[in-house]
Amino acid sequence: MMIAAPLSAQPPLKVLFIGNSQMSQYDLPLMIAALADSAPADSPRLVIGRSIVGGLSLKKHWDAGEGPGTARALIASPNVWDYVVIQDIYAHFGNRPNPQEFEDYAARFDDAITRAGSKTIVFATASVTEFTIRDYAIRMLSKN
Numbered sequence: 001m002m003i004a005a006p007l008s009a010q011p012p013l014k015v016l017f018i019g020n021s022q023m024s025q026y027d028l029p030l031m032i033a034a035l036a037d038s039a040p041a042d043s044p045r046l047v048i049g050r051s052i053v054g055g056l057s058l059k060k061h062w063d064a065g066e067g068p069g070t071a072r073a074l075i076a077s078p079n080v081w082d083y084v085v086i087q088d089i090y091a092h093f094g095n096r097p098n099p100q101e102f103e104d105y106a107a108r109f110d111d112a113i114t115r116a117g118s119k120t121i122v123f124a125t126a127s128v129t130e131f132t133i134r135d136y137a138i139r140m141l142s143k144n
Contacts, residue, residue: 012047017084017087088105
């Protein structure tokens with residue numbers, strides 16, 4: 001899905017977002033485009049693309065292959081995107097992040113993005129690493 005921005009004196013920057021519900025919950029791509037649209041008229045606007053699926057890690061995005069509509073298919077066309085924003089799933093509900101898996105798949109995406117002539121941006125979301133959300137709720141309730 002692409003969202004075209006209003007005209008500007010400069011060519012638009014094309015930005016692809018790859019992630020999960022942490023991007024879609026508050027529509028981060030649209031929020032970033034709105035910020036760009038609020039800049040002075042001579043500032044570049046954005047054309048937004050997305051491969052955002054709730055619950056998908058970078059590994060799962062990668063493993064989805066190169067079929068139509070997948071993150072890898074969207075990246076593969078040379079010189080389409082100026083920037084590709086990648087975001088991995090964070091630790092939640094007792095799951096712990098796997099830093100090695102993140103590094104491996106972020107590197108794979110970065111290689112593919114670079115080969116296509118784009119630049120990679122890593123978007124990091126909050127991570128619950130010391131305790132789970134359930135543990136946090138129990139601690140907060142026990143204080144009352």
